[in-house]
Amino acid sequence: DSGVTQTPKHLITATGQRVTLRCSPRSGDLSVYWYQQSLDQGLQFLIQYYNGEERAKGNILERFSAQQFPDLHSELNLSSLELGDSALYFCASGGQGWTEAFFGQGTRLTVV
Amino acid sequence: AQSVTQLGSHVSVSEGALVLLRCNYSSSVPPYLFWYVQYPNQGLQLLLKYTTGATLVKGINGFEAEFKKSETSFHLTKPSAHMSDAAEYFCAVKGVTGGGNKLTFGTGTQLKVEL
Numbered sequence: 445d446s447g448v449t450q451t452p453k454h455l456i457t458a459t460g461q462r463v464t465l466r467c468s469p470r471s472g473d474l475s476v477y478w479y480q481q482s483l484d485q486g487l488q489f490l491i492q493y494y495n496g497e498e499r500a501k502g503n504i505l506e507r508f509s510a511q512q513f514p515d516l517h518s519e520l521n522l523s524s525l526e527l528g529d530s531a532l533y534f535c536a537s538g539g540q541g542w543t544e545a546f547f548g549q550g551t552r553l554t555v556v
Numbered sequence: 557a558q559s560v561t562q563l564g565s566h567v568s569v570s571e572g573a574l575v576l577l578r579c580n581y582s583s584s585v586p587p588y589l590f591w592y593v594q595y596p597n598q599g600l601q602l603l604l605k606y607t608t609g610a611t612l613v614k615g616i617n618g619f620e621a622e623f624k625k626s627e628t629s630f631h632l633t634k635p636s637a638h639m640s641d642a643a644e645y646f647c648a649v650k651g652v653t654g655g656g657n658k659l660t661f662g663t664g665t666q667l668k669v670e671l
Contacts, residue, residue: 446599446601475656477658477659486661486662486663486664487646487661487664489658489659489660492656492657492658494656499654499655499656499657500653500654500655500656500657500658501654502653502658534599534600536600536659543588543605543607544590544602544605545590545602545650545659546602547592547599547600547601548599549598549599550598550599
């Protein structure tokens with residue numbers, strides 16, 4: 445158990461809809477990272493938050509947004525969903541100056 | 557910018573044989589390097605990491621990797637493969653981007669272990 449909790453584990457939704465993925469980092473970790481894993485793109489970095497502030501942005505679509513709350517949990521919002529958004533979405537957390545990132549079990553999103 | 561190249565998207569070995577998964581990195585600063593393993597329908601689990609110090613690092617499940625700066629490599633090895641090692645393996649490098657940091661992953665190597 446990595447200590448990083450992601451909910452839900454599975455999500456099936458229709459095209460055009462909006463979903464929210466949730467991540468609770470390890471206790472004490474201030475950084476949260478979101479990654480998308482798909483067969484054609486591999487593991488793609490989406491965004492990093494540190495103590496509530498956005499710190500780094502990767503290949504995140506404009507239809508996607510994220511935030512980190514005062515209790516340090518984070519949410520990834522995906523809107524106007526398309527079939528191609530079907531993927532495994534991972535959250536990871538790390539402490540300041542971390543030498544190891546801990547990954548959650550992921551949320552498998554299926555858009556139909 | 558940092559990047560990682562994993563040679564061989566699929567590797568097949570016999571049980572008891574040597575496992576060698578290749579990873580080359582590119583980094584403008586001294587790298588932090590990682591190997592993660594992903595079992596089917598599961599998350600990423602850290603196998604081992606190199607940050608500073610000893611260049612031969614040992615990880616879980618009998619795996620080890622050697623950081624070779626001159627070759628910009630961080631290959632993963634295990635002397636004797638076990639059926640339970642069948643999984644996908646990812647090499648990653650920690651890098652700085654904008655005001656933050658991230659892990660950049662390779663494309664992964666699927667390891668198959670045969671009887």
